[in-house]
Amino acid sequence: MSRAALLAAPAVLLVVLVLGAALLTALLQSLGLLPLFGDPEFSTAAWTDGGALAESAGVSLYIAATSTLLAVVLGFLIAAYALTAGRGGRLVAALSAATIPIPHLVASGAIGLLLTDAGFLARLFGMPEGFPQLVGTDWWTAAILEFAWKESAFVALVVLGGISRSAAALSETAATLGASARQRILHVILPLARLPLSVAGLVVFVYTFGSYEAPWLLGPVAPEPLSVRAVRLFGSVDLAARPEAMATALTSVGIAVAVIGLAVLGLALLARGSRRRSRRRSGRHSQHPSPLRSSRRSGAGS
Amino acid sequence: MNALASAPARTGSRRPRAALSPRRVIPVVLGAALLIWVLLPLVPVALWSVAGEWRAPAVLPESWSVQALTSLATPEVLQAGLRSAALGLGVAITGTALGALAAFGLRQLPRTPARILGFILLTPLAIPPFALVMGANVLLLTARVPTFAAVLIVLTVTALPYTTYMFHVALASYDWRFEEVARTLGASPTRVLLSVRMALLAPAIARAGFLAFLVGWSDYITTVLIGGGQLRTLPMLLGSAASTTGGEQLTAALSLAMIAPPVILLILLARSGRHRRSPQ
Numbered sequence: 183m184s185r186a187a188l189l190a191a192p193a194v195l196l197v198v199l200v201l202g203a204a205l206l207t208a209l210l211q212s213l214g215l216l217p218l219f220g221d222p223e224f225s226t227a228a229w230t231d232g233g234a235l236a237e238s239a240g241v242s243l244y245i246a247a248t249s250t251l252l253a254v255v256l257g258f259l260i261a262a263y264a265l266t267a268g269r270g271g272r273l274v275a276a277l278s279a280a281t282i283p284i285p286h287l288v289a290s291g292a293i294g295l296l297l298t299d300a301g302f303l304a305r306l307f308g309m310p311e312g313f314p315q316l317v318g319t320d321w322w323t324a325a326i327l328e329f330a331w332k333e334s335a336f337v338a339l340v341v342l343g344g345i346s347r348s349a350a351a352l353s354e355t356a357a358t359l360g361a362s363a364r365q366r367i368l369h370v371i372l373p374l375a376r377l378p379l380s381v382a383g384l385v386v387f388v389y390t391f392g393s394y395e396a397p398w399l400l401g402p403v404a405p406e407p408l409s410v411r412a413v414r415l416f417g418s419v420d421l422a423a424r425p426e427a428m429a430t431a432l433t434s435v436g437i438a439v440a441v442i443g444l445a446v447l448g449l450a451l452l453a454r455g456s457r458r459r460s461r462r463r464s465g466r467h468s469q470h471p472s473p474l475r476s477s478r479r480s481g482a483g484s
Numbered sequence: 485m486n487a488l489a490s491a492p493a494r495t496g497s498r499r500p501r502a503a504l505s506p507r508r509v510i511p512v513v514l515g516a517a518l519l520i521w522v523l524l525p526l527v528p529v530a531l532w533s534v535a536g537e538w539r540a541p542a543v544l545p546e547s548w549s550v551q552a553l554t555s556l557a558t559p560e561v562l563q564a565g566l567r568s569a570a571l572g573l574g575v576a577i578t579g580t581a582l583g584a585l586a587a588f589g590l591r592q593l594p595r596t597p598a599r600i601l602g603f604i605l606l607t608p609l610a611i612p613p614f615a616l617v618m619g620a621n622v623l624l625l626t627a628r629v630p631t632f633a634a635v636l637i638v639l640t641v642t643a644l645p646y647t648t649y650m651f652h653v654a655l656a657s658y659d660w661r662f663e664e665v666a667r668t669l670g671a672s673p674t675r676v677l678l679s680v681r682m683a684l685l686a687p688a689i690a691r692a693g694f695l696a697f698l699v700g701w702s703d704y705i706t707t708v709l710i711g712g713g714q715l716r717t718l719p720m721l722l723g724s725a726a727s728t729t730g731g732e733q734l735t736a737a738l739s740l741a742m743i744a745p746p747v748i749l750l751i752l753l754a755r756s757g758r759h760r761r762s763p764q
Contacts, residue, residue, distance in 0.1 A: 187597075190589030193582040193644055194601050200641045201607060204619025216622070260518055263511075270515050278522045283746035285702030287719050288529075288739045291726040295528035295736065300540035302528035309541040331525055363511055385609075392612020394705045399726055409614050416618055416709065431615035442610050 205435070212428035218421055228425035234411070235433050242407040242434065245322050246391035249329035254383045256330060257337025258375060262367040264342060265349050275342060278335040286332060290399045293328040297400075317400050324400035329390045337382040344378035345371070380452060384445045388438050408434040532736035552733035556741050561721060565741065568701050568717040571635065575700030576693045578640045583647025583692055584685075590648075591655050602652075609645045616641070617709045624710065634710050635703070642706075643699040647692040654688030690753050698746055718742050 210216035214225035229235075264275035284292075296302050297316040304313045317324040352374070353366045361369070394409040401407070406414065408430055415427035532538070536549035555561065586605055590598045608616065617638055624634040662684060666676045682689070704719040713720070722738040725731040 186589045186592035188589070190586045190593070190601050193586035193648065194604055196582065196637070197605055197608060197641055197644060200620050200623070200638060201611065201616065203623040204611075204616050206619070207622040208615065208619035211622070256518075256521065259514070260522075263514060263518055267511055267515055270511075274515060274518050274522065277519070280747065280750070281522060281526075283698055283750055284743050285698075285704075285719065287702065287704045287722055287726070288742050289525065291722060291735045291739050292525045292529045294726060295532055295732060296525050302531070302543075303524075305541050305543045331521070335522070362507060388610065392614065394614050395723075399723075409612060412618065413614055413705070413709070427618060431612070431618050434612045435610075435615050438610055438612055 205432075208428040208432050208435075212425050212432055214425055218424060225425070228429040231426070235430065237405050238408045238411045238430065239433060239437060241322070241405050242391055242409070243437070245326060245329070245397060245407055246387050248322075249326045249333065249390045250383050250387040252326065252330035253333035253337050253386050254379055256334035257382065258341060258372070258379060260334060260338035261341035261345075261375065262371050264338070265346065265353055265371055266363045266366055275338060278338050281332070281335045282339060284332070286328070286393060287395045287399075289332045290325075290328050290396045293324055293331065293396075294400055297324045297327070318402045320402055322397065322401050325396040328396040328400060329386075329393070333386040333390065337379065337386065340382040340385075341375045341378045345374045349374050377449070377453065377456070380445075380449055384442065384449070387445075388442060391438055391441070392434055408437075529736045529739050532732045533740050535733060535736075538732075549733075552737035553740075555734060556737055560716070561718075561738070561741070564716050564718045564721050567632075567715065568719065568742075569745070571632070571639070571703065571707075571717060572697040572699075572701035574636045575639045575643050576697040578636065579643035579647045579696035579699070580689060580693045582640065583644055583696075584651045584689070586644070586648045587651030587655055590652065602648075605648050606645050608641050613642060614705050614709065617706045621710055631711050631715050635706050635715060636700070638706050638710065639700050639703055640696075643696040646695040646699070650688050650692035650695065651685070654685055658684065687757060690756070694746075694749060694753060697749070701746060702742065 207216060212228050214227070215222045217223075260274060260278050264271040267274075281289075294301070294317060298304075299313075299315065299317070300309070301317075304310075307313060314323075316327075349371050352370050356366045356370050392409060394413060397407045398410050398413070401410070412427050412430040412434070415423040415430060418424075418427075531545060533552055534548050534550065535545035536547035536551070538545040538547075586601075590602050593601065620638050620641075621634075624637070629637065662680050663676050666680045667673075671679070702719060703717075704723055707715050707717050707720060708723070711720075718738060718741060722735065722742060725734040725738055
């Protein structure tokens with residue numbers, strides 16, 4: 183027992199020390215109790231600009247939610263295509279997986295070169311008059327597409343890692359029974375992929391919510407998401423900006439933790455529901471249990 | 485709707501299918517669309533890295549040049565590359581070693597403490613990186629930790645959830661009897677550790693090490709906030725090139741310089757994995 187605790191101690195202590203110190207310092211600085219210069223003086227001024235904090239939080243939540251939705255849909259399509267389209271599907275999955283080591287900063291630069299006003303995409307379409315502005319717009323299109331591009335590969339990898347073995351066998355069975363690729367995707371792969379999709383979606387949401395590079399490079403100057411606002415205030419020459427930077431950082435921590443808490447609760451209920459359904463199904467003694475019948479009953483597409 | 489029941493049976497149907505039936509066209513269109521989605525963002529990077537003159541509305545560069553690629557050989561870029569590699573290797577070594585120790589420790593602990601400690605080790609995933617760095621920066625400055633070491637410490641904390649999880653998964657299917665057999669055959673504890681445990685866990689070590697390397701190699705925000713511009717790594721150079729107008733060639737060349745090492749590492753890892761699995 184004590185030896186085991188000793189083995190885990192270095193990693194745990196490092197995390198507790200750095201994380202604990204980071205959160206405590208941020209809290210004290212946001213309340214004026216740990217100024218860079220001068221005497222400590224309790225003040226909630228950094229927290230009173232609720233309008234700016236709420237606006238930044240709204241932008242961050244919008245970017246994260248939209249990016250996650252796109253990444254989950256496209257990631258699922260890549261995984262489903264990999265499982266149903268033979269060699270072509272495997273090629274798409276392999277190329278998609280190869281983009282995973284590409285850093286977000288590089289991906290942001292690449293999306294910038296692709297989507298700017300005179301970028302590669304506009305040139306491919308012959309620079310039409312009405313070509314929409316995608317970089318630096320209020321809709322955060324370029325930043326969202328960067329996240330969706332990078333994270334859809336991650337979602338596909340998680341889904342394939344989680345279900346490829348079971349899904350391949352069931353999908354094959356469905357095919358021999360005459361199911362089309364669309365039916366196999368909707369009635370076999372989607373029900374199986376619900377849990378890995380939810381977990382991957384949560385990871386993507388939390389990551390994109392706290393990410394800095396893409397919104398900084400590809401977003402408009404204002405309004406700012408929490409990450410960009412915090413980093414700008416942190417680097418400001420105005421020392422009074424430091425408490426505001428810390429308040430912004432702590433707001434992002436609070437929202438991220440709340441989202442994770444809610445999602446874990448939701449995932450637990452989802453897992454319990456699917457366990458109960460599978461127990462009910464196994465309780466019904468069917469002579470020929472068909473994976474297709476059970477997947478259909480489990481509410482595909484929900 | 486019973487969709488499967490309405491599916492045509494494959495047997496007995498002698499009707500030749502139309503060459504352009506939706507059943508044949510849709511998978512091809514979907515495959516092409518997904519291929520474009522995956523590859524299109526990399527095309528302008530590849531083209532800009534070897535472009536000389538390339539003004540709009542030209543779809544392809546009007547002239548070609550290796551100037552951007554040769555600019556990677558300047559002392560500034562080489563030094564930045566070395567710093568990034570050192571940061572990547574540093575995080576890989578510390579993150580993998582601490583993650584492995586933690587996973588072994590958690591495995592031997594009773595269930596409740598193991599769960600609590602495991603939860604603590606996952607918490608860095610929940611904290612946005614910029615928030616973690618801002619708070620930790622004050623502690624590291626107060627403790628007078630040198631810049632490189634400070635960045636390394638924070639990035640190790642960021643990498644620990646990944647590395648610990650990798651070893652946790654590997655140990656779930658680890659067969660301890662190999663070690664027992666080696667010990668009964670007279671192997672010393674050190675010999676068992678090196679020849680049995682490390683050998684059996686090699687794939688997990690490689691995966692955890694690769695992920696931790698990526699954390700250090702590709703970090704931008706930690707280096708910016710802690711280094712304050714003093715620690716010039718490849719991502720720092722790329723960040724400044726990408727945020728200035730007219731820096732397309734340099735952005736593309738630096739992007740390739742940043743993508744190449746991890747991709748090469750990944751290929752080597754995949755090949756060594758296949759080589760290990762192949763029959764002797």
